Amino acid sequence: YILHKGIVEGNIAVGDTVQISFDEDRRRKIMNNHTATHLLNFALRKHCGDADQKGSLVTDERLRFDFSYKSPLTTEQLEGVDEVVEEFIKKNDIVYAKNASLGIAREIQGLRAMFDETYPDPVRVVSVGIPVDKLVQDQLPQQEA
Numbered sequence: 001y002i003l004h005k006g007i008v009e010g011n012i013a014v015g016d017t018v019q020i021s022f023d024e025d026r027r028r029k030i031m032n033n034h035t036a037t038h039l040l041n042f043a044l045r046k047h048c049g050d051a052d053q054k055g056s057l058v059t060d061e062r063l064r065f066d067f068s069y070k071s072p073l074t075t076e077q078l079e080g081v082d083e084v085v086e087e088f089i090k091k092n093d094i095v096y097a098k099n100a101s102l103g104i105a106r107e108i109q110g111l112r113a114m115f116d117e118t119y120p121d122p123v124r125v126v127s128v129g130i131p132v133d134k135l136v137q138d139q140l141p142q143q144e145a
Contacts, residue, residue: 029060035095035128036085040065041112043084047077093129100125100136107139 012018037056044051048069057064073081102121105111113119125132 026060030058033060033063034058035126037063037065038112038126039085039088039128040081041067043081044069045112046084047080048073088128091129095126095128096130096132097124097126098132098136099123100132104136104139108135109138111135 006020037058041053044053044067051067051069053065053067055066099122100108102119102123105119105123105125106113108125111125125135127135
């Protein structure tokens with residue numbers, strides 16, 4: 001489920017030991033833009049209700065967020081979306097990520113998944129500002145004292 005694309009110098013075969021490297025500055029920019037697509041999705045759903053993500057493109061230089069909605073967004077909706085995203089950015093919350101069982105992850109309130117995609121079990125859960133452990137713990141049955 002994880003695909004990395006790169007350039008191979010020479011030949012490699014199964015069982016070979018390899019050394020990899022990546023551009024950390026470029027990767028950080030891509031991570032920030034990827035997180036921003038999730039913030040946009042959240043903000044659109046908050047201000048437009050049934051806005052539905054159709055795709056996205058994320059690079060180190062920009063992001064594109066494709067979505068459908070029943071009508072053009074109003075100025076008020078655009079301002080509301082902008083405000084929500086800007087507030088998240090200003091707060092500069094920690095972005096948490098952790099694997100969780102698919103069954104538990106599906107029960108996490110507010111979790112947004114692309115329903116036409118197939119997810120592995122366990123699945124990687126990402127949260128802005130709330131530790132994934134807390135989200136998972138809130139979904140487990142409470143033990144009696």
